Amino acid sequence: MGLNPYAPKPVRIIRIKDETPDTKTFTLSPNLFESFAPGQFAMLTVYGVGEAPFSICSSPFDKDRLQFSIRRMGSVTSAIHEASEGEEIGVRGPYGRGWPVKEMEGRSILLVGGGIGLAPLRSLILHLLENKNNYGEIAVCYGARSPSLLMYRDEFEEWIRRGVDLHLTVDVGEGDWKGNVGVVTTILDKPKLNRADTVVCTCGPPVMIRFVLKKLVELGYSKENIYASLESKMRCGVGKCGHCHFGGKHVCLDGPVFKYSEMLELPRGISPF
Amino acid sequence: MLFLSEDGFKRLLNGLVSSRNVIAPVEANGYFDFKTIKHAGEAFLDYSNTRLPPKRFFLPQREIVFKHDPKTGVLHEPALGSEAVLLGVRPCDASALSVLDNILLKPPNPDPLYESRRRSITVISLSCAKPREECFCNVFETGPVRGSGEDITLTRITGGLLVEVRSGRGQILIDGFASLFEEAGAQHLEEYEELSRRLTKEMSSRIEIARERLVRLEETLDEKFFQNEAQKCVECSLCSFACPVCYCFDTEDYLEKNVYVRAKGWDTCASPVFTRMASGLDPRPSKVDRFCHRFCHKLSRIPMAFNAYGCVGCGRCVSLCPAGVDIREVLKRWG
Amino acid sequence: MSRAEEELRSIARRLLDRKEVELIVGYEYHGGSVRPCFVSKPEEAGKLVWNAECWFNLARYLRGLRGLRIGIVAKGCDGRSIVELIKENQVDKGSIVVIAVECTGVLKPYKYGSNSAERRLADYCRRCVSRVSPVADYIVKQDGQAHLVENPVNGKDALDWLSLFRKCLKCMSCIKACPLCYCTECSIEGFKPDLVHRLRVPQELFTFHLTRALHMAGRCVECGACESACPVEIPLTRLYHELNEWFRENYGYVPGVSVKEAPPPLVFKEGVED
Numbered sequence: 112m113g114l115n116p117y118a119p120k121p122v123r124i125i126r127i128k129d130e131t132p133d134t135k136t137f138t139l140s141p142n143l144f145e146s147f148a149p150g151q152f153a154m155l156t157v158y159g160v161g162e163a164p165f166s167i168c169s170s171p172f173d174k175d176r177l178q179f180s181i182r183r184m185g186s187v188t189s190a191i192h193e194a195s196e197g198e199e200i201g202v203r204g205p206y207g208r209g210w211p212v213k214e215m216e217g218r219s220i221l222l223v224g225g226g227i228g229l230a231p232l233r234s235l236i237l238h239l240l241e242n243k244n245n246y247g248e249i250a251v252c253y254g255a256r257s258p259s260l261l262m263y264r265d266e267f268e269e270w271i272r273r274g275v276d277l278h279l280t281v282d283v284g285e286g287d288w289k290g291n292v293g294v295v296t297t298i299l300d301k302p303k304l305n306r307a308d309t310v311v312c313t314c315g316p317p318v319m320i321r322f323v324l325k326k327l328v329e330l331g332y333s334k335e336n337i338y339a340s341l342e343s344k345m346r347c348g349v350g351k352c353g354h355c356h357f358g359g360k361h362v363c364l365d366g367p368v369f370k371y372s373e374m375l376e377l378p379r380g381i382s383p384f
Numbered sequence: 385m386l387f388l389s390e391d392g393f394k395r396l397l398n399g400l401v402s403s404r405n406v407i408a409p410v411e412a413n414g415y416f417d418f419k420t421i422k423h424a425g426e427a428f429l430d431y432s433n434t435r436l437p438p439k440r441f442f443l444p445q446r447e448i449v450f451k452h453d454p455k456t457g458v459l460h461e462p463a464l465g466s467e468a469v470l471l472g473v474r475p476c477d478a479s480a481l482s483v484l485d486n487i488l489l490k491p492p493n494p495d496p497l498y499e500s501r502r503r504s505i506t507v508i509s510l511s512c513a514k515p516r517e518e519c520f521c522n523v524f525e526t527g528p529v530r531g532s533g534e535d536i537t538l539t540r541i542t543g544g545l546l547v548e549v550r551s552g553r554g555q556i557l558i559d560g561f562a563s564l565f566e567e568a569g570a571q572h573l574e575e576y577e578e579l580s581r582r583l584t585k586e587m588s589s590r591i592e593i594a595r596e597r598l599v600r601l602e603e604t605l606d607e608k609f610f611q612n613e614a615q616k617c618v619e620c621s622l623c624s625f626a627c628p629v630c631y632c633f634d635t636e637d638y639l640e641k642n643v644y645v646r647a648k649g650w651d652t653c654a655s656p657v658f659t660r661m662a663s664g665l666d667p668r669p670s671k672v673d674r675f676c677h678r679f680c681h682k683l684s685r686i687p688m689a690f691n692a693y694g695c696v697g698c699g700r701c702v703s704l705c706p707a708g709v710d711i712r713e714v715l716k717r718w719g
Numbered sequence: 720m721s722r723a724e725e726e727l728r729s730i731a732r733r734l735l736d737r738k739e740v741e742l743i744v745g746y747e748y749h750g751g752s753v754r755p756c757f758v759s760k761p762e763e764a765g766k767l768v769w770n771a772e773c774w775f776n777l778a779r780y781l782r783g784l785r786g787l788r789i790g791i792v793a794k795g796c797d798g799r800s801i802v803e804l805i806k807e808n809q810v811d812k813g814s815i816v817v818i819a820v821e822c823t824g825v826l827k828p829y830k831y832g833s834n835s836a837e838r839r840l841a842d843y844c845r846r847c848v849s850r851v852s853p854v855a856d857y858i859v860k861q862d863g864q865a866h867l868v869e870n871p872v873n874g875k876d877a878l879d880w881l882s883l884f885r886k887c888l889k890c891m892s893c894i895k896a897c898p899l900c901y902c903t904e905c906s907i908e909g910f911k912p913d914l915v916h917r918l919r920v921p922q923e924l925f926t927f928h929l930t931r932a933l934h935m936a937g938r939c940v941e942c943g944a945c946e947s948a949c950p951v952e953i954p955l956t957r958l959y960h961e962l963n964e965w966f967r968e969n970y971g972y973v974p975g976v977s978v979k980e981a982p983p984p985l986v987f988k989e990g991v992e993d
Binding site for chain 3: 411413414415416417428431432433434435436445446516517518612615616618619620621622625626634636638647648649650657699700702703704706707708710712
């Protein structure tokens with residue numbers, strides 16, 4: 112039989128980190144992918160329970176490990192949350208079209224994330240910082256519902272030190288939060304970038320993407336340079352099961368990263384417009 | 385083109401049944417269905433069409449994708465398809481296989497389960513003699529005389545059958561019985577042309593659609609029309625299961641005798657949970673959304689993504705839908 | 720057009736004209752057969768039909784039309800399912816107008832791939848307990864010319880249920896066509912809870928059908944919609960009839976006959992002789 116694209120390979124969980132009350136970052140090893148692009152995803156199998164797609168959030172340069180930030184939602188994610196270090200997880204991938212790193216060379220980049228949407232953007236941040244000289248300024252606007260729901264809080268300092276212009280906001284302040292309070296659209300004007308030429312990548316809940324896209328255009332960012340990572344139910348990840356097929360495009364093949372112009376063509380329901 | 389006499393056909397059938405696994409239409413419980421036959425006489429080739437399409441021989445309703453033994457770490461791959469001859473498929477159902485080829489064999493990840501079955505089954509189609517009330521194969525050029533996914537096309541004419549070899553696989557089968565076939569004569573071909581013309585005319589008189597216009601479905605979606613039609617739909621899954629082209633599948637993971645198993649099987653976009661994510665977010669939350677999608681998918685989106693129409697005009701959904709949903713109404717409105 | 724059809728259409732027209740209902744659920748002629756239709760304008764009432772092809776139980780649609788004033792065309796069995804729906808608090812009688820049509824049986828629907836063009840009275844019609852709906856705002860009597868009248872016949876031959884269930888595709892048509900299967904998450908579909916596999920497993924088809932039969936026992940009004948919807952000819956109504964017989968023999972209870980009659984499982988008290 113030819114290569115069976117539906118069969119996962121078993122790897123082990125080597126580290127589990129609590130990011131927020133309902134989200135954990137799982138580090139899996141070994142990394143069986145020859146390579147992957149930031150923004151791509153993998154299908155993770157909890158044997159006997161099910162499979163679901165998750166964005167890879169680790170650096171593409173890490174050849175030993177793969178990281179996924181997973182929010183507890185349904186049967187598969189709950190089962191993953193119950194798992195402990197050392198347990199086996201099935202992995203298939205990498206799948207999908209990642210962020211347009213080629214287009215970003217020599218230009219400034221703005222990353223806009225909401226909640227767990229920062230996960231595929233983290234992979235991109237780590238990729239960009241590895242070869243920072245190839246790119247212009249890197250700015251990140253990130254918002255979550257409350258301070259305790261900000262992902263990767265312990266990495267922010269490192270990112271800033273390595274040159275990321277980081278702007279944070281929360282919907283609702285809490286504890287000793289002294290930063291911006293408001294939805295992420297309220298801080299989009301903070302980064303000082305050549306807006307007409309900046310490549311923008313965004314990921315977050317659909318409603319956030321909708322308002323962010325609108326605000327970006329208002330602020331003068333060019334539609335030619337705006338990309339978003341969309342979410343869909345998937346059963347195969349390789350364009351055969353039909354669950355992520357919208358308007359002639361498969362979120363698993365032609366996405367999850369879509370250009371602004373492509374998103375305009377997507378049918379209502381999946382399109383952020 | 386070759387000619388096979390009636391007597392030759394009997395001998396071919398007997399020869400096939402004695403040397404291979406032959407699947408042919410039979411009568412059972414009031415309707416026609418494909419079954420493995422032990423004697424040539426069991427085949428009922430004068431049939432209209434089978435209640436259910438032959439897609440289950442290529443895309444089973446449920447199949448094991450892999451088994452993982454956690455103790456040994458051994459991965460059990462599913463078995464390869466076994467050799468068989470599928471005899472008497474109607475051109476529309478055979479054309480459905482070529483549509484499935486476009487979808488499931490498309491790189492970069494061709495479906496190896498489907499591929500192994502497609503490679504091991506020789507498909508022999510049989511032209512329709514009497515198109516049925518519900519058929520509209522002419523809209524998608526999938527019949528009534530010849531389809532696009534078979535290995536051999538048989539057409540009944542006076543005294544025997546005209547044989548058209550459509551693929552290498554078909555040629556291999558013919559070569560195995562070479563003495564039974566002769567070159568088709570001029571009068572055979574004439575009769576074939578006449579039959580072709582007559583049947584095509586009959587089909588066109590019923591429904592005439594300009595296929596290219598179906599792409600307008602996306603652009604000019606008439607919400608009101610679909611809302612009206614969708615009211616009837618009861619969201620079962622009969623249209624998807626009875627359709628020779630519908631291929632969407634669901635997966636199911638479970639533990640059996642200490643081995644982890646994943647099965648894949650037929651799913652339907654009519655299901656309220658087809659696009660619903662664990663968070664509850666759903667790009668197609670209402671029945672109308674799903675109803676619209678089915679037709680847009682078959683008539684416009686599958687062509688966009690796979691270069692083939694997602695409908696072959698067999699008419700099963702039209703006849704079997706308990707609520708009387710009729711794809712021809714969508715075709716007439718947008719085609 | 721029959722006299723009964725004419726009367727049906729004029730009732731529908733009047734109800735819509737006077738805005739007594741917002742929508743009429745009935746049958747229309749389509750492609751050589753009949754299918755459900757929804758009429759909201761008085762001028763559309765002309766497309767309503769009533770004949771022996773009207774096998775579908777229109778009460779199935781009531782659950783999606785809550786909050787609207789509905790007129791519904793109902794055969795005897797359809798009306799009995801409305802009675803059960805009222806008893807189970809799924810339908811508010813005040814919001815529906817029942818146009819009861821006197822039925823003398825429907826034909827087994829013709830289906831794609833049938834090996835015979837012969838049309839016969841549906842099996843379940845032979846066991847009909849009431850040809851007119853027990854709840855009715857209007858009654859449209861049969862014409863002098865009856866459609867089909869056959870002597871009631873109760874098949875007592877044993878059926879090989881295991882072989883019959885094995886043919887099942889788990890297409891869910893029986894469940895989705897049934898007015899009384901209104902659970903938003905069907906327990907035997909396989910999504911939640913995991914009582915059965917979601918995908919068709921031949922060994923589980925018996926569990927699937929037995930569970931449904933137990934869920935229908937004492938509730939099923941034997942309208943036959945499930946049986947007529949089934950693509951593989953499983954005589955489901957016969958199975959539910961057998962179970963209903965148990966209620967009839969032991970409690971004298973027949974579902975769907977009276978809104979006032981509570982189902983035995985609801986009023987049964989242990990140790991009390993009835």
